[in-house]
Amino acid sequence: MKDLTARAAAHQIAQRQLTSESLTRxxxxxxxxxxxxxxxxxxxxxxxxxxxxxxxxxxxxxxPLHGVPTLYAGRGIGLSQGSRIA
Structure with a gap:
């Protein structure tokens, strides 16, 4: 899976050839x-x-990217993006 692009992963998820869970794990x-x-x-x-x-x-x-894991700030999780100020 290391060479799988986000677009290819989304396609496989949409076709039910891959699950979001297996990709995330x-x-x-x-x-x-x-x-x-x-x-x-x-x-x-x-x-x-x-x-x-x-x-x-x-x-x-x-x-188009349904099911592809993303990085974002969720419940109680903030993103500093490497900033020392955050």
Whole structure:
């Protein structure tokens, strides 16, 4: 899955060839493997991510990137984007 583009992933999700959950679990596993080396995540909530993809997998396709995991500020999670001010 490492070479799968967001567009290709969305297509496979729309065709039910791939689930949002399996894609998200792949990313979460990869983050767990590498995070101690790269320190890219200030805050990561795997449970919230999986909750969201369960909703996506159980609903009709709503747009071109439906079901593709995204990085955003969710319930109680802010983004500093590397800023020391945030």
């Amino acid at each position: 792949h990313f979460l596993d990869r983050i767990e493997e590498r995070e101690s080396d790269v320190a890219a995540w200030e805050c990561l909530d795997p449970n919230q991510a999986l909750e969201q993809v369960h909703q996506a997998d159980g609903s009709p396709v709503r747009g």
